[in-house]
Amino acid sequence: MGRLLRLIINSGGLFTFAILELLCLYLIVHHNDGQRAIWLETKSVYGSFLTEKINEKLAFLDVARENEVLRRENAALLARIPGSEYDTRIDTASVTDSAFQQRFTYLASRIVNKSPYGPYNTLIIDRGSNLQVERGQGVVTDGGLLGIVSEVTPRHARVISILHLDTRISAGLDNNAFGTLRWDGKDPRRVTITDMPDYIPVAPNDTVFTTGYSNVFPTGLPIGTVESSDPLPGTGSQNLTVVLLNDPLTAANGYVVRDLFKEELDRLNRVR
Amino acid sequence: MNTSAVINSAIRFVVLLVAQVFIFNQVAWGWGGKDYLFVFVYPLFLAMLPLRTPRPLVILLAFLLGLSVDFFSETLGLHAGALTFTAYARPLLLQFVQPRDGYNIKANPTIADLGSGWMYSYLALILVVHLLVFFLLQTFSIFFLVDIVLKTLLSFPASILVMVILVLIFNPKA
Numbered sequence: 001m002g003r004l005l006r007l008i009i010n011s012g013g014l015f016t017f018a019i020l021e022l023l024c025l026y027l028i029v030h031h032n033d034g035q036r037a038i039w040l041e042t043k044s045v046y047g048s049f050l051t052e053k054i055n056e057k058l059a060f061l062d063v064a065r066e067n068e069v070l071r072r073e074n075a076a077l078l079a080r081i082p083g084s085e086y087d088t089r090i091d092t093a094s095v096t097d098s099a100f101q102q103r104f105t106y107l108a109s110r111i112v113n114k115s116p117y118g119p120y121n122t123l124i125i126d127r128g129s130n131l132q133v134e135r136g137q138g139v140v141t142d143g144g145l146l147g148i149v150s151e152v153t154p155r156h157a158r159v160i161s162i163l164h165l166d167t168r169i170s171a172g173l174d175n176n177a178f179g180t181l182r183w184d185g186k187d188p189r190r191v192t193i194t195d196m197p198d199y200i201p202v203a204p205n206d207t208v209f210t211t212g213y214s215n216v217f218p219t220g221l222p223i224g225t226v227e228s229s230d231p232l233p234g235t236g237s238q239n240l241t242v243v244l245l246n247d248p249l250t251a252a253n254g255y256v257v258r259d260l261f262k263e264e265l266d267r268l269n270r271v272r
Numbered sequence: 273m274n275t276s277a278v279i280n281s282a283i284r285f286v287v288l289l290v291a292q293v294f295i296f297n298q299v300a301w302g303w304g305g306k307d308y309l310f311v312f313v314y315p316l317f318l319a320m321l322p323l324r325t326p327r328p329l330v331i332l333l334a335f336l337l338g339l340s341v342d343f344f345s346e347t348l349g350l351h352a353g354a355l356t357f358t359a360y361a362r363p364l365l366l367q368f369v370q371p372r373d374g375y376n377i378k379a380n381p382t383i384a385d386l387g388s389g390w391m392y393s394y395l396a397l398i399l400v401v402h403l404l405v406f407f408l409l410q411t412f413s414i415f416f417l418v419d420i421v422l423k424t425l426l427s428f429p430a431s432i433l434v435m436v437i438l439v440l441i442f443n444p445k446a
Contacts, residue, residue, distance in 0.1 A: 013327030017360040020335040027349030028409060035412040042413075116347055237444075 143247030334359030354406035
């Protein structure tokens with residue numbers, strides 16, 4: 001307050017004058033009819049003109065807000081492009097047969113996200129726990145395998161591709177000999193089957209199938225063809241190089257395999 | 273500002289207020305339903321304030337006197353606005369009528385200190401400014417310039433006459 005008083009005194013009266021004169025003008029306009037009428041008339045004549053001019057000059061101040069509005073509108077429009085929608089139609093294949101009870105069901109899904117190609121490939125599909133997708137279920141694609149579900153969210157699931165260094169899938173030949181399918185991280189067209197006994201006769205172009213022993217994939221799905229066999233001396237096993245039938249890197253669709261007997265089989269496996 | 277100046281100013285404040293409100297506000301002459309001649313005496317209070325009075329105080333006192341007159345005249349803000357402006361303009365007017373050797377620091381704006389010729393021109397300047405601003409605020413529009421000038425021309429002789437007579441009668445020393 002003291003500083004304010006000093007300011008008023010130091011300003012040589014201009015401050016006092018301005019305040020009191022404005023107060024007087026206010027009183028005049030609000031307590032005298034004639035002056036009020038003139039003031040209102042003046043204001044209506046010049047006010048709109050002045051407002052227009054000021055708005056013209058200050059239009060750029062609104063740009064940030066305008067921009068925000070446009071951005072929201074863009075987002076709303078982008079959200080309506082077909083590619084940005086989550087397909088809620090459920091496409092499950094199952095067969096009703098009185099002689100054969102259904103064991104595996106297939107849930108169609110689209111691949112919405114792929115990791116960049118590397119030794120640890122994963123991808124995301126647009127089906128999740130809302131449709132009973134669970135951890136450990138297999139995903140197949142047109143003419144081959146895709147991977148195994150590893151993480152599940154309500155609407156999406158992460159799939160470990162078969163082109164992943166940690167993937168282990170049970171695979172066998174037509175003659176019921178089986179081994180473990182894994183990828184060495186080098187060629188996305190070739191995988192390797194290890195732990196195959198070396199006394200099993202293997203010929204090139206033999207077809208490799210899933211075995212179904214791990215309850216992940218159904219039995220007898222073709223995976224690829226044998227390119228060469230490579231016995232490992234001293235271990236009693238041989239490695240088979242398998243050329244994949246499909247190209248998991250370019251797959252766009254995946255079918256989540258659900259084993260309806262999984263719980264029952266798991267229960268058996270727990271008993272040792 | 274010494275004690276006598278304070279007392280004199282206080283007395284002038286009250287007396288000029290009463291005189292203006294109860295006597296000179298009754299004097300108004302005009303034609304066609306409009307008044308053109310008014311008599312103002314209260315600017316005399318502003319004119320007679322000692323020269324060394326701080327400018328903000330002069331403005332504040334002028335505002336208070338104008339507001340008091342307004343309260344009795346039912347023209348809230350008119351007299352106050354005009355006299356506040358005149359108070360702000362007073363140092364400029366004083367410069368305008370400055371004697372050749374400047375103002376004595378202790379001088380009061382009186383005939384005794386600065387002479388009758390100086391006093392008359394000073395009062396005239398104060399009054400002209402006050403009248404112009406007052407009538408401008410009264411009409412509240414520059415479009416009535418003819419009215420403003422006419423009112424000022426008619427009111428000025430009457431007001432200056434009354435003010436000079438009052439100054440000559442009482443002839444204050446401070």
